[in-house]
Amino acid sequence: MNSYIFETIDHGIKFPAKIFVTSIEQSSYHWHYDYELILVLKGSLSLKLWPDSCVMKEGDIVLVNSKVVHGLSETNENNICLIMQLKQELFEDRKDKNQNYQFYLNSVTDIVKPMVPYETFTRTAAEIGLQYYENSLTNYFRIQALLYTLVADIFQYTQYDIRQYADKNTTVEEADTLLRIIEYVEQNYYEDSITDSLCRYIGMSEKTLYRFLKSHTNLTLKELVISIKLEKTLHMLSKTDKPISVIAQECGFGTDKTFYRIFKNAFGMTPTEYRISGTIVEENKQVQGYIDYSKRDAIRLLKKYI
Missing domain, CATH: 2.60.120.10 (Jelly Rolls)
Known part of the structure; x- marks a missing residue:
């Protein structure tokens, strides 16, 4: 993870x-x-x-x-x-x-x-x-x-x-469930039907999954997927020379316009500005x-x- x-x-x-x-x-x-x-x-x-x-x-x-x-x-x-x-x-x-x-x-x-x-x-x-x-x-x-x-x-x-x-074991069980959800999303964030497949994998209904994620992370599944996609783009922007349009496609953003809008909203700059700034994301630091x-x-x- x-x-x-x-x-x-x-x-x-x-x-x-x-x-x-x-x-x-x-x-x-x-x-x-x-x-x-x-x-x-x-x-x-x-x-x-x-x-x-x-x-x-x-x-x-x-x-x-x-x-x-x-x-x-x-x-x-x-x-x-x-x-x-x-x-x-x-x-x-x-x-x-x-x-x-x-x-x-x-x-x-x-x-x-x-x-x-x-x-x-x-x-x-x-x-x-x-x-x-x-x-x-x-x-x-x-x-x-x-x-x-x-x-x-x-x-x-x-x-x-x-x-x-409910009891002292609940926090441990829920923490384990949350980690399983995040790991699954990290590995399958590009899937169009990730909600259905995740619900089957974790054994929850869509409504239960929504409440669980909001309660534990204050994120919806859509927001969690976007946050993981954004982290992938940070790595690719700083560590590779791939065109931004290619990065947007590989990270599942669909169109360049969508990618630019979401990226700027999250980080206060465009992907191009981020790349030019020389900001490096170091993977091995917690x-x-x-x-x-x-x-x-x-x-x-x-x-x-x-």
Whole structure:
């Protein structure tokens, strides 16, 4: 299964989160079990929560919920971001571990406002980022405390939806089903009758499949197929000299006009502009386009939000 769809995250052994400051060029559509908190420290960043997108600017904070397909890319200005990938277990109810929470924390769209200013979350996130650069027993406990403070604030001050699972095995079974669906689509995305063949393969009705995908990825089958086709085109545009019309046909877009429209809507540029820009999609990186940033500059930027 290709890494651009499902990302496994190595948190290390110290904390239930992966914390880092980075400059992002491009992170193609992917999903993971972690909740991902993004704070833009400098510049701006295009965040795609398929099929929608928004531009995060300096000071914006967004929580990407568990198992939501998303992608990141740079705009016309450089960016520096604090990324926190929080293990799903941090958000479990000890009395009922069969619940899944979908939080509304997005300072860009600001559709569902939290009960406190967004600075409440940016300040705690920045403090975690600063503490992470120190390696002492005190900082170890400080980070643990701040992580749970952040989670508590998210629960207390943001609105959220709850999904109740039937039993503890349901999440495992559904995760396996989701992986099977994605693998099948990756291998058969070019089929005209993929809905019928996938329903037979997975043993679901079309309506059940629709509800399942929307619940777990916020995508319809059509949108999932398009996202996979787009990833194929990114590789071919950057790694081959094939004419764009040939790439459009081989990736199942039918006409050049359709391909150009869908591509520009997803990435903010035409296939030709993408090829000319020299942007490279590196296949072997689980998270593409994350560039390390110096400790000294990261600390300076983080202190602005304390």
